[in-house]
Amino acid sequence: MKAMRIHRYGDASVIHQDDVPRPAPARGEVLVRVAATSFNPSDLGLRRGLLRALLPLDLPCTLGGDVSGTVVEVGDGVRGLAVGDRVIGRGAGTAAEYVTAAADTLVAAPTAIPLAHAAAIPIAGLTAWQAVFEHARITSGQRVLVNGAGGGVGGFAVQLARHAGAHVVATASRRSTEAVRQFGADQIIDYTTTPFADALDEPVDAILNLVAVDARQATTLVELVRPGGVVVSATGPVTPPAGSPVTAVHFVARNDQSHLAALVRLVDAGAVRVDITASRPLADLASVHRDAESGHTRGKIILVP
Ligand SMILES: NC(=O)c1ccc[n+]([C@@H]2O[C@H](COP(=O)([O-])OP(=O)(O)OC[C@H]3O[C@@H](n4cnc5c(N)ncnc54)[C@H](OP(=O)(O)O)[C@@H]3O)[C@@H](O)[C@H]2O)c1
Structure with a gap:
């Protein structure tokens, strides 16, 4: 072969x-x-x-x-x-x-x-699933920022966060804007032209970070989260300053048949594209x-x- x-x-x-x-x-x-x-x-x-x-x-x-x-x-x-x-x-x-x-x-x-x-x-969907449901534990009515929504993981993350009932803010450049809108993002920030802090009018409950960020960008992300909220990163760790009321989680997705089967059900139900x-x-x-x-x-x- x-x-x-x-x-x-x-x-x-x-x-x-x-x-x-x-x-x-x-x-x-x-x-x-x-x-x-x-x-x-x-x-x-x-x-x-x-x-x-x-x-x-x-x-x-x-x-x-x-x-x-x-x-x-x-x-x-x-x-x-x-x-x-x-x-x-x-x-x-x-x-x-x-x-x-x-x-x-x-x-x-x-x-x-x-x-x-x-x-x-499998890989992109499991990563998004575990970010949304296991690590950020997104629930209905929360505000979630998906940083890197134009990528493979981001497409699933936007849809799963919307499925959980969240208000989704997403970062994407022009080439991905239409796709991210179709996935259900409520607000799209063009990261090539607009700093998040200028575009967000209130803090978010959770950030799903799917982009490699340096220390300065990580600090900016943490500042966008309300006290008690969480930054979940699938790339490098994002470390909040000592005493910060924001929690940070860095994770590597694992294979999980039950998560994969749940994704398949959502795809067959037309809830995830x-x-x-x-x-x-x-x-x-x-x-x-x-x-x-x-x-x-x-x-x-x-x-x-
Ligand atoms: N921890 C884990 O287990 C795990 C699992 C899977 C993936 N990952 C990691 O997660 C990341 C995303 O994976 P992926 O498969 O989604 O990657 P991908 O499909 O290669 O993501 C590429 C997208 O990233 C977006 N992007 C690049 N720079 C950006 C920025 N500064 N701000 C916002 N968006 C930006 C671009 O969006 P536009 O098209 O909008 O420009 C591009 O389409 C990768 O670093 C990957 O290695 C980790």
Whole structure:
């Protein structure tokens, strides 16, 4: 099968399409024929070796963390999945024609959208879900600022915060304004022209931060939150000054089947839209990495074998 692999860390030129043996599912695993994977910014860090202290790769290594596809083989001991089932999940080595995954990490794919589009859901959707419901615990009537709403996580975060009944303020540049409005944002601040502090007329209960911020920007974010409110950051930690009445949470999203299944239900109910900004052949992965590194991508991009 074809697999997009790196044999060493480096720039996008280290990504190669290799012919490799099709894997066989181990006990508790299934083999999935990949309908699509999706691009996530963490793929860049993995490829460059920036995450090697935390997540050392066994090189050569197939890239890709999201998958949607069809089960084509079932390993021993698997219950609840059968050949032909359409699934999504967060895995490893999904930038390939086939991937094995632990059966208990996968959930049934949504039926309301094309299977390939559903590859956009796992990492971005789980991150947004956990930011909104676990860490910020958004409830109806709260004011929430989604910083970085134009990205893949941001699109889900805006929709989930709206679904929770929040008033959503979002930052986005012009290219993402229309999409973010469609996701339901009540107010959009163009971060390229307007400082938040000038655009917000009252403090927010929570900030979902999806953008790398320096210390000065982190201080500004904290100042926008009411006492007792929270800054939840999926990028670097945001540290409020000592004695601040604002709480800060920095988190790394985890795989959680119940969260993923809940997202799928919302997609099937039409409450969450999966917005695909580009569908590219898997063989174009290096080019997608280059586009992302030069700031030419937005939203969720799927890659189809
Ligand atoms: N902690 C975790 O577990 C976890 C999981 C997933 C992702 N992440 C991290 O979360 C971040 C967002 O992920 P993602 O997948 O959404 O990334 P993404 O899709 O690559 O986000 C790109 C978007 O960021 C927006 N942006 C860039 N600079 C901005 C600024 N100064 N202010 C506001 N928006 C800005 C741009 O929006 P416009 O189009 O509006 O310009 C762009 O479309 C990344 O840093 C990623 O590594 C963390």
